[in-house]
Amino acid sequence: MNQTSILRAAISLAFGAISAQALALDPLSYSRYDQVKTRDVHIDLKADFAKKTLSGFAELSLDWIDKSARTLDLDTRELTISKIEGQTDNGAWRKLSFTLDKLDEEKGQALHITLASQPQKVRIYYRTAPTASALQWLAPVQTMSGKRPFMFSQSESIDARSWVPLQDTPAVRFTYSAHIAAPQGLRVVMSAENDPKATGKGGWNFKMPQAIPSYLLAIGIGELEMRSLGPRTGVYAEPKRIDAAAYEFADTEKMVSAAESLYGPYRWGRYDMLVLPPSFPFGGMENPRMTFLTPTMIAGDRSLVDLIAHELAHSWSGNLVTNASWKHFWLNEGFTTYVTTRIIESLYGPEEADMNLQVEQEEAIASLAKIEPAKQALVSRDADTSSASYADEGLVYPKGAWLLRTLEQRAGRAVFDPFLRGWFDQHAMQSVTTDEFVDYLRKNLLAQHPAVMSEAELDEWLHAPGIPASAPRVKSARLAALDTVRAAWLDGSLPTAKLDTKAWKAIEWIKFMNDIDNKATAAQLKELDEQFKVGKTGNNEVAFRFYRASIHAGYRGIREPLRAFLMSVGRQRFVVPLYTGLRANAEDKAWGEAVFKQARERYHPATQKSVAKAMSEK
Ligand SMILES: [Zn+2]
Numbered sequence: 288m289n290q291t292s293i294l295r296a297a298i299s300l301a302f303g304a305i306s307a308q309a310l311a312l313d314p315l316s317y318s319r320y321d322q323v324k325t326r327d328v329h330i331d332l333k334a335d336f337a338k339k340t341l342s343g344f345a346e347l348s349l350d351w352i353d354k355s356a357r358t359l360d361l362d363t364r365e366l367t368i369s370k371i372e373g374q375t376d377n378g379a380w381r382k383l384s385f386t387l388d389k390l391d392e393e394k395g396q397a398l399h400i401t402l403a404s405q406p407q408k409v410r411i412y413y414r415t416a417p418t419a420s421a422l423q424w425l426a427p428v429q430t431m432s433g434k435r436p437f438m439f440s441q442s443e444s445i446d447a448r449s450w451v452p453l454q455d456t457p458a459v460r461f462t463y464s465a466h467i468a469a470p471q472g473l474r475v476v477m478s479a480e481n482d483p484k485a486t487g488k489g490g491w492n493f494k495m496p497q498a499i500p501s502y503l504l505a506i507g508i509g510e511l512e513m514r515s516l517g518p519r520t521g522v523y524a525e526p527k528r529i530d531a532a533a534y535e536f537a538d539t540e541k542m543v544s545a546a547e548s549l550y551g552p553y554r555w556g557r558y559d560m561l562v563l564p565p566s567f568p569f570g571g572m573e574n575p576r577m578t579f580l581t582p583t584m585i586a587g588d589r590s591l592v593d594l595i596a597h598e599l600a601h602s603w604s605g606n607l608v609t610n611a612s613w614k615h616f617w618l619n620e621g622f623t624t625y626v627t628t629r630i631i632e633s634l635y636g637p638e639e640a641d642m643n644l645q646v647e648q649e650e651a652i653a654s655l656a657k658i659e660p661a662k663q664a665l666v667s668r669d670a671d672t673s674s675a676s677y678a679d680e681g682l683v684y685p686k687g688a689w690l691l692r693t694l695e696q697r698a699g700r701a702v703f704d705p706f707l708r709g710w711f712d713q714h715a716m717q718s719v720t721t722d723e724f725v726d727y728l729r730k731n732l733l734a735q736h737p738a739v740m741s742e743a744e745l746d747e748w749l750h751a752p753g754i755p756a757s758a759p760r761v762k763s764a765r766l767a768a769l770d771t772v773r774a775a776w777l778d779g780s781l782p783t784a785k786l787d788t789k790a791w792k793a794i795e796w797i798k799f800m801n802d803i804d805n806k807a808t809a810a811q812l813k814e815l816d817e818q819f820k821v822g823k824t825g826n827n828e829v830a831f832r833f834y835r836a837s838i839h840a841g842y843r844g845i846r847e848p849l850r851a852f853l854m855s856v857g858r859q860r861f862v863v864p865l866y867t868g869l870r871a872n873a874e875d876k877a878w879g880e881a882v883f884k885q886a887r888e889r890y891h892p893a894t895q896k897s898v899a900k901a902m903s904e905k
Contacts, residue, residue: 313612314671315445317360317388317397318454322353323405325454325461333468334475334508336436339424342414345451348461351405359402359409362448362455363387364395365416373406380410393674395448395455411452421446423566423891430509430564431527435473437509439563439579441572441893443502444613453501458611458718460498467491469508476523476561478505478574483513483521497555497575498716500609505574507561516540519553524562528582532562535585538592538634542599545633550603550626550708554715558599566857568891570594573601573623583827583856590793590826593631593643600626603711611718614677617665618719621687625695628688641763642794644692648760649801651685655753658682663752665690666721689758690748696759697739698732706732721749769795773802776811783814793826800832809842822848831861838868838875846878853882857890859897867901 312321325347332343349359368387372380383406388397400409415422425437440450448455467475468490475487479495507523514533515521517540524532539558547553560578562585571594572579578598584591604622624647632640655663658679665687667676695703710727725745733739747755775781788796807815812833816822821833822845830852837845853862869879883902887895 311671313456313458315394315613315674316454316456316458317362317394318456318459319356319358319360320454320456320459322351322356323359324350324352324459326350328451328453328461328463328504329465330451330463331466334438334470336424336438336470339417339422340414341419341422341450344410344412345453346408346410347453348408349406354405356405357402359400361398361400361411361452362395362445363398363413363452364420364446364449365390365418366396366398366413366449366452367416368398368411368413368452370412371400372410372412373400373402374408374410375404375406383409394445398452413452415450418892419446419449420892421449425509425564425566429566429889431525432510435510437507437525437564439507439509439561439567440505441568441579441891442504443572445502447501447504450506451501451504455501456612457500457502457609460500460609460716460718462498463493463495463504465491465493465506467493467506467508472510473508474511474523476507476511476559476577478503478577480556481559481577483515495575499575499606500718503573503575503606505572505577505579507563507577507579509564511561513559517543519543519557521557521559522562523559523577524582525564528562528585531585531587532560532582535587535589535592536560536595538589539595539599541634542592542596542630545630546596546599546603546626549629549633549704550711553602554607555602558602560595560598565855566889566891566894568857568859568894570858570860571598573598573605575602575606581858583858583861586793586826586828588793588826591828593627596630596634597623597627600630607716608711608714609718611720612671613674614671615666615719615721616680617678617683617687618721618724620684621665622691624684624688625691628692638763638765639792639794641761642766642792642798645761645763645766646794646798646801647685648689649798651682651689652754653801654679654682660752664750666749668750686748686754689754693748693758694728694732694739698736702732702736725749766795766798769798770802773799777803777806783811783818786815786818788819793829796821796824796826796829797832800829800836804832804836805839807836807840809837809840812837812840812842813844816842816844827852827856827858827861831865834865835868838865838871841872843875850882854886854889857894859894862890862894863897863901866898867904870902870904 327348329346332341334341371383371385373383374380383400385400390396421440421442423439427433427436430437445455469475475491477493479493510525511523512526512529513521513523514529516536520539522532522536543553543558555575557576560580562580562582565582567581570581584594600623604626605619610616610618628640628644662679665678669676824830834845834849866879869875
């Protein structure tokens with residue numbers, strides 16, 4: 288028992304009605320998975336593009352733990368529930384009464400189902416709201432062909448409840464199956480077994496035999512073509528994008544093999560990818576068997592495929608070994624960020640991996656200035672009571688990876704690689720906490736190699752703000768050479784016409800753009816733009832950084848490509864900082880607001896919200 292649970296036990300003694308277990312549950316879910324756990328979910332839904340709804344039923348198969356429990360509490364958000372039934376021991380379905388709580392902005396609505404006994408199965412008949420937070424319904428004009436509508440889900444972290452009533456917490460895993468009806472001419476894909484030969488006649492059927500947490504429940508519906516990339520890899524995309532996608536992702540099968548040789552067999556059957564329309568608010572989402580990807584990573588030259596390595600890495604860190612609540616998010620993303628660099632190194636060599644890693648570490652350090660210290664810890668010491676105390680979502684990626692990299696460098700790969708593989712093997716298909724990782728680390732690495740990291744340093748990594756001063760930093764020789772070139776260009780001793788960028792890789796452009804930000808003048812950026820057409824590059828990571836530097840320097844020659852970028856790209860990581868930069872002076876702000884007004888409808892609701900917030904902040 289740790290200190291936190293002693294405190295909880297004391298509180299529950301004092302207040303009687305609140306059990307110690309209830310207090311230890313995921314604070315972002317209303318479900319009582321200490322009483323009952325969902326084993327399997329079957330959904331039967333019809334997609335209506337005119338009404339922007341999914342309607343039908345969800346059937347939950349339940350394992351009862353607390354034999355005295357007489358309520359089933361589920362998570363929902365904006366669902367209209369028409370009827371709930373429970374299956375009795377003799378197989379008959381009987382109507383159950385229920386209440387739906389008032390909407391909580393963060394958590395949604397608790398659904399309380401009253402039970403006379405403990406049914407093995409419960410069916411909830413419902414329909415989603417057109418504003419369901421997980422679903423984006425796109426009009427034909429928002430797709431490439433302009434002919435057919437599109438719909439996709441984004442359930443992480445707690446939006447699965449807006450399209451399926453369930454125990455919406457990563458602490459519960461279930462298998463699922465689905466029957467989905469969709470308009471003719473559209474294909475349905477899910478984070479499950481997808482049959483590329485299915486026609487959709489009589490509906491689309493899916494089965495997911497591996498147990499997943501709710502945030503990995505995913506659906507996409509659109510005009511889609513499938514292209515095979517290897518024996519167990521393939522890509523789905525809109526017909527006009529399928530060739531470009533297949534070219535860009537050609538290395539996927541090799542990536543799966545590289546990851547397997549590091550961390551053991553890929554356990555999910557196929558690895559397919561779905562390329563979404565540009566309004567997808569993230570880079571990628573690691574939905575099992577069907578990674579969802581932004582089209583903005585198709586650069587035309589395979590220069591951004593580390594994003595695929597990242598989503599693939601989640602097949603071990605996150606999907607196989609899952610954070611038990613969002614407080615422990617770094618166990619998903621920090622581990623995945625570390626594994627990504629290892630996959631890149633296996634495929635493209637140490638020079639490429641080091642360049643990526645150095646930029647990742649530099650960007651982590653630079654981000655600290657914008658994050659309040661309390662949110663810079665990998666994990667908060669507070670009891671699981673409020674998401675407000677959770678770590679900064681962006682920082683846990685590089686910082687968590689940096690902790691693992693530090694352990695790896697000091698212990699050596701001969702020790703660290705089997706250690707990490709053992710973590711995945713021993714916790715496969717489980718949900719884990721930071722304490723469990725620390726226990727595993729002490730037993731399987733620090734006990735044998737105490738010099739690798741002291742308890743005090745480990746504590747600093749986990750609970751203190753910033754990056755420990757003892758953290759080893761990567762220094763790429765190739766990027767050091769670039770530093771010299773950049774310095775000479777910035778001080779004017781190297782004219783733009785003499786900049787020799789022919790051999791530059793995308794990561795070198797990215798590094799260059801990072802380092803000239805807030806230093807290069809508008810005149811220098813104009814020259815760079817004219818000489819290298821940077822404003823129109825197909826590489827969105829480079830374009831984003833060039834626009835950012837241009838906004839800061841007041842170079843307004845980028846307005847047309849920037850407008851086109853903001854109108855066509857909905858990825859939050861790009862658009863939020865760009866709009867934020869435009870707020871700096873009245874003229875840019877007015878221009879940014881006008882663009883946002885035009886672009887708003889094209890963005891995912893989550894992006895709309897983030898940009899509106901960024902624009903209104905002082
Ligand atoms: Zn990730």
